[in-house]
Amino acid sequence: MHHFKAECRLFYSGSCSGGVVCCTLPPSRSKLKLFSMSTAASRLNVLLHHLQHSSSGIIASPTAANVAAHHYPENLHYTLDNDVLTPEQRLFYEENGYLLIKNLVSGEDIECFRAEFEKICKRDVQVPGLRVMRDVTIAKSEYVPDQKTISKIQDFQEDEELFRYCSLPQILKYVECFTGSNIMAMHTMLINKPPDTGKKTSRHPMHQDLHYFPFRPADRIVCAWTAMQKVDRSNGCLVVLPGTHKGSLKQHDYPEWEGGVNKMYHGVRDYDPNHPRLHAVMEKGDTIFFHPLLIHGSGMNKTQGCRKAISCHFASANCYYIDVKGTTQENIENEVIEIGRKKYGLEVNMEVALKDLWMLKGRLVKGERTSL
Numbered sequence: 117m118h119h120f121k122a123e124c125r126l127f128y129s130g131s132c133s134g135g136v137v138c139c140t141l142p143p144s145r146s147k148l149k150l151f152s153m154s155t156a157a158s159r160l161n162v163l164l165h166h167l168q169h170s171s172s173g174i175i176a177s178p179t180a181a182n183v184a185a186h187h188y189p190e191n192l193h194y195t196l197d198n199d200v201l202t203p204e205q206r207l208f209y210e211e212n213g214y215l216l217i218k219n220l221v222s223g224e225d226i227e228c229f230r231a232e233f234e235k236i237c238k239r240d241v242q243v244p245g246l247r248v249m250r251d252v253t254i255a256k257s258e259y260v261p262d263q264k265t266i267s268k269i270q271d272f273q274e275d276e277e278l279f280r281y282c283s284l285p286q287i288l289k290y291v292e293c294f295t296g297s298n299i300m301a302m303h304t305m306l307i308n309k310p311p312d313t314g315k316k317t318s319r320h321p322m323h324q325d326l327h328y329f330p331f332r333p334a335d336r337i338v339c340a341w342t343a344m345q346k347v348d349r350s351n352g353c354l355v356v357l358p359g360t361h362k363g364s365l366k367q368h369d370y371p372e373w374e375g376g377v378n379k380m381y382h383g384v385r386d387y388d389p390n391h392p393r394l395h396a397v398m399e400k401g402d403t404i405f406f407h408p409l410l411i412h413g414s415g416m417n418k419t420q421g422c423r424k425a426i427s428c429h430f431a432s433a434n435c436y437y438i439d440v441k442g443t444t445q446e447n448i449e450n451e452v453i454e455i456g457r458k459k460y461g462l463e464v465n466m467e468v469a470l471k472d473l474w475m476l477k478g479r480l481v482k483g484e485r486t487s488l
Contacts, residue, residue: 194294194335194361194407201293213361214396214406220286221342221401229426230344232277233306237266243275245476247459249379265310267318272304273479279304282428283481287340290405291430294338298433298483302329302337302474309352309423312416318352319416321383324360325429326408327368328448330440330471331488334365336432337408343398344424351423352415354396354404357387361407367444382448387411431478433486437471445470 194213195206201215209215235241236248249268272278281287282301291299312318326334347353368382395415396404406412408429417423440449449470456462456473478488 196293196296198292200289206293209405209407212358213410214356214358214404215290216396216398216402216404217290219399219401220290220403221281221284223401225281225284226342226344226400226426229278229281229306230424232275233269233308233424236269236275241275243272245271245274245459247271266308267310268305268307270303270305271477272306273301273477278306278426279479281342281426282430282479287342287403287428288482290403291338291340292482294405294407295336295430295432296434296483298486299481300431300433300435300478300485300488301428301481302331302431302478302488303429304477305427307423307425307427309414309417309425311420311422312418320352320414321371321381322355322357322387322411322413323368323381323383324365324409324411326365327382327445328452329408329429329431330445330449330469330474331431331435331437333435334408336435337429338431339406339408339427339429340403341406341425341427342403343400344426345400347396347398347423347425349395349397349415350417351419351421352417353398355413355415356394356396356406357391357411358394360387360391360411361409363409365409365444366411368448380448380451383413384411430481431488433480433483433488435488437474437488440470 192206192210194210195201201209205215232241236243236246247270248266249270250265273282279301282304288299309318325339326337329337331337341354366387367385369385370381371383391411398404440446452470452473453468456468457464460476462468475488
């Protein structure tokens, strides 16, 4: 009998409302015995054949011996069958657009990433192409080479120590469930959310990551976001609107916040503020994977320390670039090109598209570079 892999535990933490499912699904032998086919696909097909179809989610009790599963959807659009995700995990992602895996990255690795970040802040390490970002309220203050003045670093693909995060086998094992076997690391960030200065600028407006990306299809893109310490509502955890990945890409603009908005922090112009939301409370090493159309953001950091997380957006190497002119993404294209001209010293009369700049960032981490 072929059993499901039991080394992974699916865990959803934080506050829930409006029907959002919070559950702990520890592996148990009684649960595993429910399935006896040779592959995850055939097991899932048996379930789909015998159960009624609807858009309902999964409800599970932490102490239940059996899975209380109801009404599976007819088609799986957002996950691939490679025998890593359990049927419960696949269906949760299909319905909600995110999946949180507990304790995926070791404390030792996280401390290595933290040490490298501190070297970058002190200018002990110079990384080609790296972009350092500061909170709008301190951006014009006297520069001090210290992490307290830096809110984020982007594009660390040329830093071998930080980029090691993107190549961790346990990360790629899950990424492959969404992208397939040819995997590109497209966008890298280490977020160092500083204590809020009182202007509420440490917030990140609700947005969709696809707004920034000139490549498709969206369903073969996924973000891996790992907490480098305990993350909760006090220091500005992620806030997600479950199920919004099923919608379309919305218009994004700078929100009209009294205290100002950080550079490149575009927000969704219109979304339902009454949509059920989940605050992703995470421990050090926990990793959340989410779809690029999922509407999400983060709150203020009300503590005295910086809140750190490391992340990478991965895409199938079979994805393709698109022209965003004439679309809702044209505003971000113009802004990125302006920054790119300064960063790379491009001539003013040189024609540049958003996709041209993204081609400089992508780096293969597994398989073959077939398109991107």
